[in-house]
Amino acid sequence: MSATAPHADPIRQYLETARTQIAKGELRQAAETLNKAQKKSPNDARVFMLAGLMAEKAGNVKGAFEALRKSVALAPTWGPGLLELALLLARQNQFQEAVETAEKVAKLEPKNLLVLAGVVDIAHRAGHAEMAVRHLRRGLELVPGDVQLRRLLAADLEGLGQHAEALDVWNGLIAQDPKDQQALLGRVKTLLAAGKPAQAAADTTTLLELAPGDSVYAYYSALAHGVTPPHQPVELNRHLFDGLAEVYDQHTVRGLRYQLPKIVADKILARYPDKHLNVLDLGCGTGLLGVCLGRIDGFLIGVDVSTKMIEQAHRHRVYDRFHTVNLLDALRETPGDIYEVITALDVFIYTGELGETIPNAHRILLPAGDFYFSCEAAPEEGADLVLQSNGRYAHKRSHVQALCRQAGFESVEIEDLTLRYEGGEPVQGFLVKARKAAA
Incomplete structure (x- = not known):
């Protein structure tokens, strides 16, 4: 069905104006325009759909859901309203309902290419590659040969x-x-x-x-x-994590059962119960370590190559400062004797060779400071550094221990553990705590 009668549309101009205003961020003007439209047509689903988009842009997610659900209630079989609700659900990581709603829209409007694009985007966000493939094949029946x-x-x-x-x-x-x-x-x-x-x-x-x-x-x-390249290009990792930023927390913590930030935060807080310390979080990502630590009496500095990941981390309001740089450069350019703790969790699987990284971490730690980092485990009988078929590096435990000793760390504790689960199978690795000698 259409959300409006087929005869002359009394609010079309208002709707077009409001959509343009929302796109430009002119939200107050958009609200005024939509109010005028609603006075003329109080129960028009399109007004509530645009109100939902406006609310989301203003940061009012609850209001966005209320408006979009109202739009769908007014016009249950109107594709655009359903699609916008599905997209909002996906952006908020509510994937089960997002996928169900997207499939409903696809059935209602099977030949609408804009709907197809939205459904494929939702499938990708939800990690449903099979669903994406099914709809992409359907799209190619509609537009055979489409390159994208x-x-x-x-x-x-x-x-x-x-x-x-x-x-x-x-x-x-x-x-x-x-x-x-x-x-x-x-x-x-x-x-x-x-x-x-x-x-x-x-x-x-x-x-x-x-x-x-x-x-x-x-x-x-x-x-x-x-x-085997010693390092991965920064551009490769930036592109990867910019694309993952919005779904990273749910995917890793819930989907992959990733617990390293909690494990390491507990170890840090056991040594510093008063939270009086400075921490450098290398490859901070979306700030999961900061969430587990909470506010500290000192500086918590995050470093990551992905602007999108840092944007997510900033929302937690526990980090004091962020640097969007390659962690190798960050370590190289940081003065010595600054931090009580440096962390690099699930990071070296992307950066590779540690011959420069570990000595620089030792240099910038304060005396008696700790360097916590994780690695995926490479076979002891093989090479020191292995680039796996999944594109991640694995490190040989004995080689990592030797690098820490060579860098001057007084003690090196290595704990074997499951880093995460992928496809239901454990990914084996180890957590290192390397301590610098006291003054």
């Missing part, structure tokens, strides 16, 4: 481990445009994930010819040629 839909489909297939199907899609895109960098890089990633690095080498050469000096392409080129 094919790229998204191939990436989702690769994420599901359906490498052969993903390669078929990438191959078709590259045949159509041999200089499609997104498709070339997608095929490289799929071949690497499928355990066929040698077959990816030619594509990495093409990518570097198209964009000489690109650090991400150089990184994948090294992998394709059998070389």
Whole structure:
């Protein structure tokens, strides 16, 4: 059904004006415009839908839900209202209802490409790759050959481990445009994930010819040629975590049962019950360590390459300052003897080689200070540093212990533990507490 009668629309101009005002952040003016529209049409679902978008932009999430649910109640089968409610649910990490509502909209408006785009976005936010693939295939029935839909489909297939199907899609895109960098890089990633690095080498050469000096392409080129890069490019991690920021806490804590911040915070507070200390949180992400520590009598400084993750951490109001920099640079440029505690939790799986990191952490710790960090465990009989097929580094325990000793740490305690769960399976690693000698 339509949310309004098919004859002359008395409030259309008001609605268009209000939508523009909301987009520009002119919320007071938008409210006045919507009030005028509601006086003319008191029970128009469109007015409440826009009121919901306005409330969310103003930071009033509760008001946004109330308005959007009112819109849906007034027009239960009106696609735009349902879609906006589903999108809000997804943005607020209420994924079960978001997915259910999105599926309802898709059935109501199966040929609406804007609805399709919203449904796919919700599927991605919710981590439902199978749902995304199903709707992307449906989209390609509506617009056969659409490049963006094919790229998204191939990436989702690769994420599901359906490498052969993903390669078929990438191959078709590259045949159509041999200089499609997104498709070339997608095929490289799929071949690497499928355990066929040698077959990816030619594509990495093409990518570097198209964009000489690109650090991400150089990184994948090294992998394709059998070389383990000592570090991952900052740009790669920034892109990854910017995309995860809004769903990171729910995904890691609830979905992956990630408890490291709580474990380490408890250890810190056991030593400093008065909370009188300065802490440097490397790779602070969304601020989970800060949440577990609470406000401290000192400085809590967060460092992360992702602006979006820091925006989430800032909301907790427990950090005193943030630096959006590579943690290697942060350590290198920090003066000595400042912090009682430095933490790096679930960070070195992305940064790699620790030969420079550990000595710099020792340098900037105060005497008797502690450096807490975690690593995924590499086999003791293998290399000191291993880049796994999932794109994360694993470190050999004995090598990490030796690096800490060489850096001058007086004591090194290593605790084996499960870092998180993925696909229901435990990810094994270890937590290190390296203590600097007292003065």
